[in-house]
């Protein structure tokens with residue numbers, strides 16, 4: 029069984045068995061637990077589910093839209109066949125001053141790469157898209173709003189802080205996305221990918237997703253080993269990566285489970 033299946037399904041089971049049932053902004057109630065944490069050593073294994081299909085390529089494209097293209101234009105995602113942000117598109121075709129907009133506004137990626145290359149013992153390396161001033165103009169407040177970066181013994185370590193985590197839909201994407209981002213940034217800064225730590229403040233399962241998650245839990249004894257992660261070794265500039273420059277080799281998985289997204 030992949031380590032990700034093991035840790036993710038333990039959290040899932042805990043939420044279903046012991047979670048608190050409460051209301052939220054969307055009108056669809058959730059079972060929730062605070063402060064769920066998963067940690068992976070990216071040298072050992074890539075963090076992805078095998079107990080259901082995770083749309084790896086879609087996840088990578090969304091991550092590149094935010095951190096590489098630094099775009100907030102929903103059409104840019106549709107052009108690459110990704111539709112998961114359509115519900116949050118405003119009249120102007122964007123998601124407002126959210127996500128990629130905040131990365132671009134402060135040149136956050138360039139500053140991070142510069143520090144990783146030239147001042148790796150800096151203890152101020154982060155990407156932070158929680159901008160109080162612009163929050164009223166964001167169509168959705170960012171969920172994965174903070175990453176903190178550390179270099180120890182030639183390894184690049186990433187801690188992701190997620191304020192709100194949709195365990196069935198958002199979280200499997202988010203772990204995969206930041207693991208890929210860590211691999212990419214490590215490669216272009218001459219480092220090895222190290223630890224990836226995923227901290228979720230409010231981890232929840234919407235009530236209309238419970239049946240789907242119970243189906244996934246029944247697959248626990250038929251989980252597969254994690255796939256191998258491949259990254260094109262020729263890419264030396266972060267802005268040159270395309271979604272085809274990373275691949276999962278031998279990704280064995282159970283079939284997808286359709287679950288609803290609450291807007």
Ligand SMILES: Nc1nc(=O)c2c([nH]1)NC[C@@H]1CN(c3ccc(C(=O)N[C@@H](CCC(=O)O)C(=O)O)cc3)CN21
Nearest residue numbers: 083086111112113194197198201284285287289290291
């Ligand atoms: N309630 C909620 N949950 C989220 O995960 C979420 C939001 N809202 N709002 C903003 C983004 C949009 N995200 C989404 C939205 C939909 C899927 C989704 O439907 N995923 C399907 C496959 C999608 C595909 O292949 O195109 C899945 O089975 O994972 C995933 C992430 C993540 N975020």
Ligand SMILES: O=c1ccn([C@H]2C[C@H](O)[C@@H](COP(=O)(O)O)O2)c(=O)[nH]1
Nearest residue numbers: 053169171172192193194198199202
């Ligand atoms: O990358 C993402 C983006 C969104 N989510 C989820 C978490 C929540 O279910 C909703 C956002 O609703 P809030 O009321 O703003 O918390 O979207 C995610 O898991 N990952």
